[in-house]
Amino acid sequence: MVVVMETGAVEPDIQGVIERLNHFGFDVHRSSGEQQIVLGAIGVKPGFDTRHISVLNGVAAVYRVTEPYKFASRAWKTENTVVQAGQHQVGGDALAIMAGPCSVESEEQIHACAELVAAQGATFLRGGAFKPRSSPYSFQGMGKEGLVMLREAADAHNLAVVTEVMEPAQLDLIAQYTDVFQIGARNMQNFSRLKEVGKTRIPVLLKRGMSATVKEWLMSAEYLLAEGNADVILCERGIRTFEDYTRNTLDLSAVPVVKAKSHLPIIVDPSHGTGIRNKVTPMARAAVAAGADGLMIEVHPDPDSAVSDGPQSLYFHQFETLMEQVRAIALVVGRS
């Protein structure tokens, strides 16, 4: 931690800061510039609240030198993490494509999706059985029945399953049917849930919160890693900005940023990231071109009748076109 004193800070204030740093157990380095004194504090723990120092008299600024996360950092682990989920991988040479409907609605629907998804070379089937909805008046998911259908459809086509977990109480139930727990954007900072999921050994797909910085996102990954679950997949799905022609602003620069800061794989969800079907394909292509390790795409045999998120789900023929383009772009960036 680096503490910059104000221009003209008086000696008693400087001593006050040094004593306070010592009080917290840090060693202190003092160096004098032309105009300002800078104090280096050594031994600062990741959880330390730097505001303890920034409120002291005479302090101009405090910078945390080390990132607040450890296990999630590239410094901790230099090689890329490859997550194994069922028989499939995320973060290896091959792109990981996860596709399927927003919600599981029927056996027929989920089997049709699984067949399409597998035929196009995707390896994960997505689908919601417990749905978080911003309106209490919306469809809330099929529950356990949906999980059973999802698993059967995936198994029939050699796909891994990824599905959202909303409540700690559902954890054991969902664990029987899924290969990957999905944690939704609205729960990225639901810390008690992160801890529970971190205690399992089932891979986790952690969506970025709508207003989370990359740093906070990696801190949430840290919660999972610190509990011992090493298999974390990050998923960018759009952040909130002032722009109102789209639902969210898909932040594709998060892909190279995460690649530099962390060893964890990162995929992109252009379906939620744009919210409108005809923006999904261009943004899916762009995500792969930016270096993402995979995609999560909503697809539905009959989007017009979907009980949820139909307007952002692709028709089957659109998904086929998308996969064709994605395969070509993957080669350009050295993926398969």
Next chain:
Amino acid sequence: MVVVMETGAVEPDIQGVIERLNHFGFDVHRSSGEQQIVLGAIGVKPGFDTRHISVLNGVAAVYRVTEPYKFASRAWKTENTVVQAGQHQVGGDALAIMAGPCSVESEEQIHACAELVAAQGATFLRGGAFKPRSSPYSFQGMGKEGLVMLREAADAHNLAVVTEVMEPAQLDLIAQYTDVFQIGARNMQNFSRLKEVGKTRIPVLLKRGMSATVKEWLMSAEYLLAEGNADVILCERGIRTFEDYTRNTLDLSAVPVVKAKSHLPIIVDPSHGTGIRNKVTPMARAAVAAGADGLMIEVHPDPDSAVSDGPQSLYFHQFETLMEQVRAIALVVGRS
């Protein structure tokens, strides 16, 4: 719902939209402008996803005419809601001041706070026993022991208690000790928790999510109200913007906006809204001047030693000054 067709939309597209609206059970009004056809859809339910229509051929824009919330709206209930919590109220003529430490740390600490708070005319004691922390390495709260101390301190000074609930599993426990459940900003859209809390008959203080619009905030209140819990208090605590000299941007215009849209009381938390002690007092004054129904303030007998949020907690003498100024401003805006 109003559907605006594109300039030059062809008749088959217009018919397609009308059929689709009928399919969802809406009556349709057609009116022709100079350049564009406008369709009015009648009978649209709050949970309807307007994107079902916006993706259709020939549609330029869709506007939801009714707000997506009902019980939270001023149209549903024109007079202000006054929430009764223990022996005290929020939303009446008198400002409701809630104050106390970020975390309950010891009997001595919480009793000192309660004594100060009561002496200054505040009526609610706040304090956390279960703490959501963005770092897994930070203090996570005293748990049940903290709840007991909080209740005793409040009772000794005739104060009501407000404390955060992080998990549905804690609900029954916390219910024995608190007068108001607090739902934190990071859980504003934790819908399963909202439902659980909505089923109780204990008042709820619902903090605004860091990136939530006022509309989404009122939708989350709707979750509580729809389950039958009518005693909802809204709490503005700052939103996320690009400005980086402050932790969050306290959105005080939310106060008159909420007052116009809803009958629910709204208070302001300038401690989290600014994150730095010397910004708390000016923003607390400003909140009252803007018409807020109350304040939530962090105060600590020894902020420098606080286990959490010390840097944004007021010293006792600062709280006394703040209360003096707040009382004077309250009179100007017709409150006591």
Next chain:
Amino acid sequence: MVVVMETGAVEPDIQGVIERLNHFGFDVHRSSGEQQIVLGAIGVKPGFDTRHISVLNGVAAVYRVTEPYKFASRAWKTENTVVQAGQHQVGGDALAIMAGPCSVESEEQIHACAELVAAQGATFLRGGAFKPRSSPYSFQGMGKEGLVMLREAADAHNLAVVTEVMEPAQLDLIAQYTDVFQIGARNMQNFSRLKEVGKTRIPVLLKRGMSATVKEWLMSAEYLLAEGNADVILCERGIRTFEDYTRNTLDLSAVPVVKAKSHLPIIVDPSHGTGIRNKVTPMARAAVAAGADGLMIEVHPDPDSAVSDGPQSLYFHQFETLMEQVRAIALVVGRS
């Protein structure tokens, strides 16, 4: 324009709104829903301030049905605009690549850039002679001398020139040396300058303001088009969000959005959009994959010695790699 009355609005209020709409010269359609009255106003001009109506008693919401821009809209002109600048085009089948240094520094530097740029198949040479700088203590550009060098270097390699215009007073001077006027992000809403540039017949590259919505951006294009300058190229260069690991958040979803709303070509500037060299190549690839009509890239023979923006300028060998990848992705999306 559609005016939605509040639930339970009384007849005198409704009549008041109708009279006011008539006062502004609009025809009014009245239709009654289950709970609410909706008024359609016909004949509303693009410049009308809808708040004239939204402040009236009993009004719940007002929606502008027509977009506030006309000449910039896809409805006005359905086929894509192809801008001819010198001997080169933007918006046709071939991607338009604009590259060069941030600032013109010397003959040697700009000739080296022009040679590289042309060899790699780019058709536009960029370079600043008058520089807008956020610090008064930074390099402010070579002025006219720089313009001369830029033009000579471009001519020697059959490239078109694009350079920024900061002041109306410079317009005649710069017009002698450039093929395209660039209007910077900070001046996107400098309306008097837009008018001046709109009166010329030199193509304009209009950068998106750092906090401009796509709608406002198209309104600024409208200023140019309304003055008779039909050759407008839009350039996305990143918007301001709360994310702080990058300088700006490059909004690539603006590409498909603009393509749907407008006939104007859109290119992407990943150099300013990310601000850091090693993010430029992945985001350039992503922009092309998203469907952009071209790129604007900063490149420098010796970025470490550049007088401005060196840290976001590519080395020559990086630019060569980028162009190779871009060519491959262009084929996937049907461009050359």
Next chain:
Amino acid sequence: MVVVMETGAVEPDIQGVIERLNHFGFDVHRSSGEQQIVLGAIGVKPGFDTRHISVLNGVAAVYRVTEPYKFASRAWKTENTVVQAGQHQVGGDALAIMAGPCSVESEEQIHACAELVAAQGATFLRGGAFKPRSSPYSFQGMGKEGLVMLREAADAHNLAVVTEVMEPAQLDLIAQYTDVFQIGARNMQNFSRLKEVGKTRIPVLLKRGMSATVKEWLMSAEYLLAEGNADVILCERGIRTFEDYTRNTLDLSAVPVVKAKSHLPIIVDPSHGTGIRNKVTPMARAAVAAGADGLMIEVHPDPDSAVSDGPQSLYFHQFETLMEQVRAIALVVGRS
């Protein structure tokens, strides 16, 4: 400037950074922490682009220790600046209230405003003669004729004049009629205009850009101060966020932030900050309670007929009520 090396950075990289720092003329301090090397660079000029260092191999982060502005900083001048404009002041004990119509429309209108404004104790008359409008189809101001009317009305009631300058070419003209040049939000970073205005000795009211950080705002003030114009008044008028029930989010925490960072006076414009009449009064009260040095308020004898911004202009009786409340709150915060 403080340079933090990555954990495990190798010696050649560290030497590379040191050499580069020396190349720029900085002295370097090296200190070693538990895990990381930290380099202090001494002698860094305000205009230095820190990215020159952040792109080097082995660098984890770079922090600019000194603020990039100098003359605008509280460190440079500890006592508050009081700006003298005509016979009135901004930044002294008394609040400075600036009020008047958005646009000057007629002699009758501007005289009525001046009479009201003076009677209520305001000391500045505002009014636009040259208007920046986001639509080319909107009213663009009366020009010189408006300036003459504005000056006469102000003189008749002993008021100072504040009016916007849009173009350098208008500077000499406007200087004859105004006491304060206003620079609008959209031109806060129009650096060539800042320089021109900085060369005059007429006080300047500098509005905050819609997406400007406080730091950038102070940098723009620095442009004025560096040219020798010491009389700069800052004006907060709302920033852009995702919230859409209001036009902008008025950032009142900017008031205490600016007071801490700078010696310049700061006033608040709640008319543009909220965009809707019935939000103006609560936010004006809040601004004064937060410690602002004054207010800028739009008021009109007949807002319903105003040619611009009528919906956010107060009726005369509303302005009278506002002033009454503002006077009472001013006393609470020690102002008159």
